Amino acid sequence: MSSISFEKATVPERDLAGLESEGTLPASRPRRRRRVPVTLLLAWAVIAIAVLWALAPQLFTAYSGTEGIAGAQRLAPGGVHWLGTDQLGRDLYARIVYGASQTLSAALVAAALGLLLGTALGLIAGAVGGVADDAVMRLVDVLLSIPGLLLSLSIIILLGFGTVNAAIAVGITSVANFARLARAEVVRVRHSDYVEAAYGSGGTFWAVLWRHILPNSLTSVIAFSALQFGSAILAIATLSFLGYGTPPPTPEWGLLIAEGRNYISTAWWLTTFPGLAVVAVVLAANRISRALARTY
Numbered sequence: 001m002s003s004i005s006f007e008k009a010t011v012p013e014r015d016l017a018g019l020e021s022e023g024t025l026p027a028s029r030p031r032r033r034r035r036v037p038v039t040l041l042l043a044w045a046v047i048a049i050a051v052l053w054a055l056a057p058q059l060f061t062a063y064s065g066t067e068g069i070a071g072a073q074r075l076a077p078g079g080v081h082w083l084g085t086d087q088l089g090r091d092l093y094a095r096i097v098y099g100a101s102q103t104l105s106a107a108l109v110a111a112a113l114g115l116l117l118g119t120a121l122g123l124i125a126g127a128v129g130g131v132a133d134d135a136v137m138r139l140v141d142v143l144l145s146i147p148g149l150l151l152s153l154s155i156i157i158l159l160g161f162g163t164v165n166a167a168i169a170v171g172i173t174s175v176a177n178f179a180r181l182a183r184a185e186v187v188r189v190r191h192s193d194y195v196e197a198a199y200g201s202g203g204t205f206w207a208v209l210w211r212h213i214l215p216n217s218l219t220s221v222i223a224f225s226a227l228q229f230g231s232a233i234l235a236i237a238t239l240s241f242l243g244y245g246t247p248p249p250t251p252e253w254g255l256l257i258a259e260g261r262n263y264i265s266t267a268w269w270l271t272t273f274p275g276l277a278v279v280a281v282v283l284a285a286n287r288i289s290r291a292l293a294r295t296y
Contacts, residue, residue, distance in 0.1 A: 011099065011104070015042050018243075022213060024035055024153065029045070033167075038289075039287055040100035040287060040288070040291050041093070042043075042284075042287075043283070043284035043285075043288050043291075044288065047281065047284050047285065047288065050100050050277075050281050051104065053096075053097045053098075053100035053285040054100040054101040054104045055101075057094075057098045057100070061091065061093055061097050062095075063090075063091035063094035064090070064094060065094050065097070065098030065251045066098075066249045066250070066251070067090065067092070068085075068086075068088040068089035068090045069089040069090070070230050071089070072085050072089040073086075073087055073088065073089045074086065074266070074267045074270075075084065075089075076269065077269055083273045084267070084270070086259065086260065086267075087259075087263060087267070090275075092256075092269060092270065093273075095256055095274075096251070096256065099252045099255070100253075102246050102250060102253075103233060103236055103237060103240075103253045103254070103278075104233070104281075105163075106163050106164075106166060106167040106236045106245070106246075107229055107232035107236050109167040109168070109171065110167045110170035110171035110232040110235070111174070111225055111229040112171070113174075113175075114171045114172075114173075114174030114177070114178050114225075114232075115178055115221070115225050115228075116180075117175045117178070117179075118177065118178020118179040118182060119178055119179075119182045119218070119221055121136050121139075121140070121175065121178075121183075121211075122136070122179040122181065122182025122184075122185075122186060123182055123209075123214065123217070125179070125186075126183040126185070126186025126190060126217075127182045127186055127205075127209055127213060128185070133183075136179065136183070137180075140176045140179050140180055143173070143176035148173040149235070151173045152172075152173050152235060153169075153244065155168065155169035155172055155173075156244045159246045161243075161244055161245070162246070162247070163236075163246045163252070166240070166244060167232075167236065167245075170232050170239070171232075173235070174228050174231070174232065178224070178225075180223065181220060181224055182221050184264075185216075185217035185218075185219075185220050185221065185286040186213055186217045189213050189217050190213055192216075195213060196210075197209060222251050222292065223289055223292035223293040224289065224293075226285055226286075226288050226292055227285065227286060227289035229282070230282040230285030230286050233253075233278060233280075233281055233285070234278070234282055236252075236254065237252075237257070238254060240253070240254030241254040241257055241258045253277055254278070256270070256271075257271050257274050257275055260274070
């Protein structure tokens with residue numbers, strides 16, 4: 001019985017090109033560029049405007065943030081005073097613009113303090129392990145068991161009133177959240193293959209920690225810091241509203257809401273517009289945090 005051999009049919013490359021051009025074979029589709037969502041652009045715009053207010057408020061308003069105008073008490077929003085005036089004749093828009101420096105700077109200090117201390121504690125707990133891990137996590141459990149506002153008020157009573165002390169108090173309350181997240185990321189990275197390979201190739205503990213574990217653990221922590229920045233704005237505004245933050249007549253968003261609550265029935269704009277400023281910046285920070293979390 002004669003054997004029958006089968007040969008693999010081949011098609012010349014020029015014939016493949018012809019088939020692809022005729023539509024017989026699917027052509028490779030060009031990659032589409034990812035479009036930036038409109039909501040993300042709007043969030044960055046809100047943050048940029050707030051930062052510019054804090055850095056150069058005199059460029060956005062000709063009125064003073066602390067001096068009133070005689071005979072201009074509680075004027076409704078209009079062409080001269082866009083957002084109206086308060087009970088002392090001070091332009092509300094100018095007060096909001098000048099108050100951005102107090103609110104944002106305090107929130108930035110609070111978020112930075114929580115980021116540095118929390119990341120350091122989480123790094124030690126996740127990288128060293130053992131007794132250090134147990135001690136740090138028990139401290140984190142204690143901090144998380146205390147309500148944030150109560151802990152902030154307790155720290156302010158010990159340190160004293162003021163914007164800086166309020167920022168420190170809010171920053172300490174956020175240490176536990178940063179530490180827990182940083183520890184989880186460090187533990188995940190520490191058991192990865194490239195870290196084991198770095199140890200196997202002769203890398204020391206501190207060298208591997210600095211070059212491999214820390215950089216690859218900070219991505220989620222940085223994304224969380226944007227979310228914590230928005231939470232810090234709310235906390236700073238709350239403390240100022242209660243009278244524990246920036247003292248009057250220095251404008252601050254939470255203080256503006258507190259000053260206008262007595263006139264809410266006759267001058268609604270005194271609380272509405274500062275509240276909208278707080279809400280807009282906090283929502284923008286949350287939107288940016290979600291975008292960073294998806295990216296990383």
